[in-house]
Amino acid sequence: MKILFLTSSCFDVAADVAKQMGKRGLSLLFIKTASEVEEGDLWWLQKDRDSLLKAGFKVADYTVTGKTKTQIEEKLQKTDVIFFSGGNTFYLLQQIQLSGCADSIREHVEKGMPYIGSSAGSQIAGPDIWPAYRLDNVDKAPKIKGFAGLGLVDFIVFPHWGNDEFKDLYLNHRLEHAYTDKYKIILLTDNQYIVVEDDIYKIVKASE
16 A cells, blocks of 8 residues: 655654554655755754654665665665655755656555655655746756656645745745646645545644
């Protein structure tokens, strides 16, 4: 069974996600590629990592940058759960394209490897990241070839809905850019996450 947990901020919901999975001690590949071009204090990345450790996962840091498809495939074969962090969605997609690992990721998830995404990691799971277009973000990915996502789900996550830090981005740019009937878009708050089981999904609010 294909199972995904798509979040805005993993650290806000990690405990709930772990309960949903029902097992402790699972090895988790913490792919932080999207954060590599982010500047400033990456406190949110560390909080995601710490929350997953606290929730009972055995966390191993990793990046697809500079890796071959074979190297990534070998790593995936030795892990229980795959996690993609937040950061720059366009840079993340570019690095996945350069490594050629998209098919490997899809194959493992389709065969039942749980996928957890946080922000950019949730957006990349959809069919297309073009609705999330921002000029400054795309500039960080000069070698990107197209905007097709991993296609693990048929909708696009817009993370951090309701967060004051992202209010200007959404109200003055992103919603206008994405205003079309072409895409199925889900606006996700930081204390919500989407549980996907095969082709069925539901939005869950994390427990207090």
